[in-house]
Amino acid sequence: MTLDDPTTGVVLAVCVATDDVTFDNIRSSGIDKRPQADRIAVGELGLATDHVVDTKYHGGIEQAVYAYSEREAARWAEELGRDLPFGWFGENLRVDGMPITDSVVGERWAIGDDGLVLETTIPRTPCRVFAAWADEPQWVKRFQQRADTGAYLRVVTPGSVGAGDIVRIVGQPSHGVTIRDLITGTDADADALTTLLACDDLGPKVRREATRKLARA
Template identity: 40%
Template sequence: MTGRLLSLNVGTARPDPARPGEHTGITKERVPRAVVAAPGVAKGPSGVAGDFIGDVAHHGGDLQAVYAYAAEDYAFWSGELGEAVPHGTFGENLTTAGLDPSHALIGERWTLGPVVLEVTGPRVPCATFAKRMGVRGWVKRFTAENRTGAYFRVLEPGTIEAGSPVEVERPGGHTITVDRVFLALMGDLEAADACLDAGVLPEAIAQKIARKAARRRR
C-alpha cells in the first residue's frame, strides 16, 4: 500500500487557550523537511525536531512521537462544519493522501525515505483541541465520528520531506485497528477485551485500557 505525504507540519510555542499561562504547539506550520527521531522517554518531547509539546503529561514521548491525519478526513469535516478546514488544523505532523491512519493496524509500519514509523494508537481529544476548534461540543463530536488519526513511534530516524511517498507494511496475525483502540480507551468493553486479548498494544496503552475496563465492570 502506498500513499503520499501532502504536508509536513511543525508547531511553535503559543499560548494555550485551555490552560492560562501555559503554551501549546497544536498550531502547526508547514515546513519542507524535518528531522525525525525517537524522543527516548515515555512522555515529553516530540519526535519531530522543532515541534513544541506543551502538555508533556499527556502528549509527546515515544508512543506519541509523530501524529498523522488524513486529507480525506479533513474533507469530511469540511463538509460537516460547512467551511474549509485547512490541513494541519488538528495539530498533526503528517497530513496524508491515499491512506487511512484512523483504520491503520497497530504495529503497521510507514516508510518515508529513510524514516520508519510504527503505529501505536489513536489521538484522544483534549480541552486544548476543543478550544482551538471553537465548535460547541467538539470533543463529543470528534469522539462520536472516531476519525482520530494515528500516533507513531520512530523505529528508524532520519529526515522526512513533504511530498514524499509513504510505503505501508501491514502486520499479520491480528485485526486491531486504531479506531478500535480508541473505542476501548473510551470504555467500550467489547473493544477493550478484543484489544487486550490480541496482545499487540504497547504496554502503557494496554494498562490504561485494562484499568478503564475494570472500573466500568465494577
C-alpha cells in the same frame, strides 16, 4: 495526489509548531502546527523542529509523531463549513491515500527514501485545548463520537520527512485491532484485543488503551 493502493499513501504536508498558543484559563499549547517547506529530521521523540508544551499528555516515545487523514479532514471541513488547513488538527503529517484511524495498531510505515520507519500506537484523545482551538459546539464529544482521531506513531528508525514523500505499509500485525477499535471497541473486538495484549513488545500506552477497551468489551 491520491493513490489507489490502500497500502500506500502520500504525505501532503509536514507540520510543526513554531510558537505556542495560549487560551484563557487553559495551559499553553503547541497545537498550532504549520506546514514546512523543507525536509525535517525525525528522531525518537519526533520532528526535530517541533515542540510539545504539555509533556504529560502529549509527545514522548509512543506519541512522537501524529498523523491525520486528508479524507477525514475533508469530511470535517464539509460538516463544519470551513477550511481546515494542513496542521489544523495539530498533526505533524497530513496523509492521503491510505487508512490512518483505521490502520492496525503496530502497523509499520516506511516514509520517503531516507530510512524513516514509524509504527502506529494509539488514537488521539480530544481535550479542552483542542476544544478551544476548534471553537465548535461540543467539539470534544463530536470528535470522540466520530472517532476519526488520526493516529500517534513511535519512531522505529530515524530519518527525515518532507511533503510529497510516499508512505508504504511494510508490516502489519495479524491481530487486526485498529486505532479506531481503541476508541470504539465492542464485544466483537474482545478476541482481537486479547490477542493484541498477548504481544510482549507493547508500549505502556498501547497496553493501557487496549486493556481499557477489553474491560468494557
